[in-house]
Amino acid sequence: MSAPIIEHFSALRARTSxxxxxLCEQERHLHTQRIFSVAIYGWLLLGTLLLLxxxxxxxxxxxxxxxxEFEPSRWHHWLVYLxxxxxxxxxxxxxxxxxxxxxxxxxTAVAPRLAAFGVYFFTFNLYxxxxxxxxxxxxxxxxxxFYFVFMNVSGRATxxxxxxxxxxxxxxxxxxxxxxxxxxxxxxxxxxxxxLNGPLWQKGMALYYILQGESYTHPVAQDFVVAFPSIAxxxxxxxxxxxxxxxxxxxxxxxxxxxxxxxxSLHLFGIGMGMGLLLFGLIMCLAYVAFLPADVSAAIxxxxxxxxxxxxxxPANASRLRRALGLLERLDLSHRIVIETRQDCTGLxxxxxxxxxxxxxxxxxxxxxxxxxxxxxxxxxxxxxWYVGFAxxxxxxxxxxx
Amino acid sequence: xxxxxxPTTSHWTSYMIALAVLVALGGxxxxxxxxxxxxxxxxxHLGGVAERYMKPLFHQNWHLFSPNPGISTRKLxxxxxxxxxxxxxxxxxxxxxxxxxNANRFSGVGKLLYVYRAVGDDLRKHIExxxxxxxxxxxxxxxxxxxxxxxxxxxxxxxxxxxxAPAADCSPEAVMDEIIDSPEFTxxxxxxxxxxxxxxxxxxxxxxxLQFKLLEFFPVKYADRDAAxxxxxxxxxxxxxxxxxxxxx
Numbered sequence: 001m002s003a004p005i006i007e008h009f010s011a012l013r014a015r016t017s018x019x020x021x022x023l024c025e026q027e028r029h030l031h032t033q034r035i036f037s038v039a040i041y042g043w044l045l046l047g048t049l050l051l052l053x054x055x056x057x058x059x060x061x062x063x064x065x066x067x068x069e070f071e072p073s074r075w076h077h078w079l080v081y082l083x084x085x086x087x088x089x090x091x092x093x094x095x096x097x098x099x100x101x102x103x104x105x106x107x108t109a110v111a112p113r114l115a116a117f118g119v120y121f122f123t124f125n126l127y128x129x130x131x132x133x134x135x136x137x138x139x140x141x142x143x144x145x146f147y148f149v150f151m152n153v154s155g156r157a158t159x160x161x162x163x164x165x166x167x168x169x170x171x172x173x174x175x176x177x178x179x180x181x182x183x184x185x186x187x188x189x190x191x192x193x194x195x196l197n198g199p200l201w202q203k204g205m206a207l208y209y210i211l212q213g214e215s216y217t218h219p220v221a222q223d224f225v226v227a228f229p230s231i232a233x234x235x236x237x238x239x240x241x242x243x244x245x246x247x248x249x250x251x252x253x254x255x256x257x258x259x260x261x262x263x264x265s266l267h268l269f270g271i272g273m274g275m276g277l278l279l280f281g282l283i284m285c286l287a288y289v290a291f292l293p294a295d296v297s298a299a300i301x302x303x304x305x306x307x308x309x310x311x312x313x314x315p316a317n318a319s320r321l322r323r324a325l326g327l328l329e330r331l332d333l334s335h336r337i338v339i340e341t342r343q344d345c346t347g348l349x350x351x352x353x354x355x356x357x358x359x360x361x362x363x364x365x366x367x368x369x370x371x372x373x374x375x376x377x378x379x380x381x382x383x384x385x386w387y388v389g390f391a392x393x394x395x396x397x398x399x400x401x402x
Numbered sequence: 403x404x405x406x407x408x409p410t411t412s413h414w415t416s417y418m419i420a421l422a423v424l425v426a427l428g429g430x431x432x433x434x435x436x437x438x439x440x441x442x443x444x445x446x447h448l449g450g451v452a453e454r455y456m457k458p459l460f461h462q463n464w465h466l467f468s469p470n471p472g473i474s475t476r477k478l479x480x481x482x483x484x485x486x487x488x489x490x491x492x493x494x495x496x497x498x499x500x501x502x503x504n505a506n507r508f509s510g511v512g513k514l515l516y517v518y519r520a521v522g523d524d525l526r527k528h529i530e531x532x533x534x535x536x537x538x539x540x541x542x543x544x545x546x547x548x549x550x551x552x553x554x555x556x557x558x559x560x561x562x563x564x565x566x567a568p569a570a571d572c573s574p575e576a577v578m579d580e581i582i583d584s585p586e587f588t589x590x591x592x593x594x595x596x597x598x599x600x601x602x603x604x605x606x607x608x609x610x611x612l613q614f615k616l617l618e619f620f621p622v623k624y625a626d627r628d629a630a631x632x633x634x635x636x637x638x639x640x641x642x643x644x645x646x647x648x649x650x651x
Binding site for chain 1: 412413415417419420421423424426427430431434435438444458459460462463464465466467468469470471472473474475476477481500503507508509510512513514516517518519520521524557586589590592593596619621622629636
């Protein structure tokens with residue numbers, strides 16, 4: 001019988017090696033990664049859409065901002081300061097359009113890794129064009145966007161052919177996901193330690209003074225803190241305690257829901273609505289999605305994943321039809337379309353797995369289209385085209401062999 | 403007890419990849435912490451490396467109203483001239499935007515306010531820089547015993563109605579010539595021109611000039627709130643820097 005230390009050491013060794021292998025082979029947080037990335041990309045989309053009406057004032061050549069100069073000798077200016085390049089001075093729309101296009105791709109999981117890099121590139125350039133717009137929320141967003149470039153944000157298991165490449169991709173994806181969590185914790189760690197050193201925070205007077213100013217307040221909050229300074233003091237200490245506890249307790253699963261509930265109240269109602277930092281408040285709330293346990297994320301995504309898959313048989317010789325269906329499959333966020341290429345098939349055939357209903361030809365194609373929620377806005381157009389016979393004509397003419 | 407399984411070749415590949423990725427992850431986190439930490443031994447030795455690594459792509463600042471939140475409210479007030487000598491009252495051009503922002507947080511106006519507020523904030527920072535430089539210049543010319551006193555006056559040299567400047571030689575007025583040449587001042591002129599545009603149109607005369615001033619409002623101190631309530635005073639004190647009149651083109 002060996003000494004306990006030997007047994008413990010070999011158990012530790014076995015566990016470490018299992019963790020190392022898992023890092024390269026297991027995508028345990030696939031669903032959390034997808035939901036988290038969709039939340040952050042959605043936030044980015046909302047931010048840009050809210051600011052689009054003020055395009056000229058914020059990003060236009062005549063906007064009221066002093067911009068730094070583009071420095072060709074610095075390598076990173078060619079990557080993230082390109083919007084300041086003299087030849088692009090009047091073309092900020094390139095970056096806005098690029099960002100929106102790439103957001104569309106990554107949200108629909110079409111070429112997600114490339115699109116994630118595109119979002120990072122266009123967003124960082126846009127941020128540097130008008131630095132005055134940025135706050136802590138933008139700072140956090142740009143860091144997360146960088147990590148997303150390495151993370152599997154598609155919601156589907158990594159399926160790269162070569163095992164070595166696959167392992168590397170999975171390891172990078174897992175590491176990037178953990179880095180996102182660490183980054184969020186670092187935000188709270190720094191903010192809380194700095195606050196603990198601030199005299200106004202120590203005395204509990206920070207919110208009393210911040211909310212009395214005009215920059216980060218609401219008239220209701222302004223009057224409230226003057227009328228009830230003791231509540232402002234309690235809120236200051238509550239904020240401080242929450243931030244100090246966050247970076248420790250967030251790793252302890254039983255405390256997580258309570259901590260997240262407190263964080264959402266603070267960021268959404270206190271900071272977002274009360275102080276007027278809406279986008280900052282929102283991204284901090286959405287950042288908590290990174291801490292969703294894998295089983296909870298899987299349960300959240302299950303209605304999309306489980307609902308009635310559609311099996312599609314495509315003839316091997318109908319190459320154009322296969323390409324069209326491949327595109328629809330990519331747009332299918334819920335992955336309910338399963339395409340199989342068959343040699344023995346003479347035309348398109350679909351089968352609803354749940355109901356067993358089979359369709360062929362254009363009816364089958366229509367069944368595939370209906371599984372893609374992104375195409376819903378096109379439904380009236382397709383119905384009108386079918387009514388006048390154009391859809392049938394186009395189907396026969398452009399998709400031979402279908 | 404089962405024997406631990408012998409690692410296969412495939413496992414060795416996994417170990418190597420995992421270790422490489424973990425080293426990269428650990429290195430990134432370490433440099434992030436060094437970059438964000440207050441002055442300490444690690445920063446003394448690796449601060450330069452951390453800064454070179456973090457600045458281009460990973461710069462981050464999590465002060466978030468700490469350690470001391472900015473409690474004052476800064477505004478750039480503008481007045482416009484039309485005709486010979488018809489001046490408008492001083493007004494805050496962002497007043498409507500603030501009202502819209504307070505009415506609807508989803509209007510997107512909040513970010514627009516960042517941009518307009520930055521005009522005044524950047525100008526104030528520039529004034530502070532010039533005043534500090536001026537104080538250092540004067541301090542280097544002073545005898546030893548006066549040096550400490552002058553530096554102590556620091557940025558409190560902003561001219562206020564109730565406190566005469568302790569370092570009058572470096573008041574905003576004294577460094578005004580340097581301020582006027584700055585891009586921050588030029589931007590403030592562009593901003594004022596933008597808000598005065600079409601000011602005289604209603605009266606059928608051209609806008610002939612403009613002027614702006616930097617205002618900084620400080621909230622009433624907690625200890626003085628009862629006295630302030632009794633007197634109806636909203637602000638504890640107001641700093642004001644008035645800039646020269648700019649003639650229209």
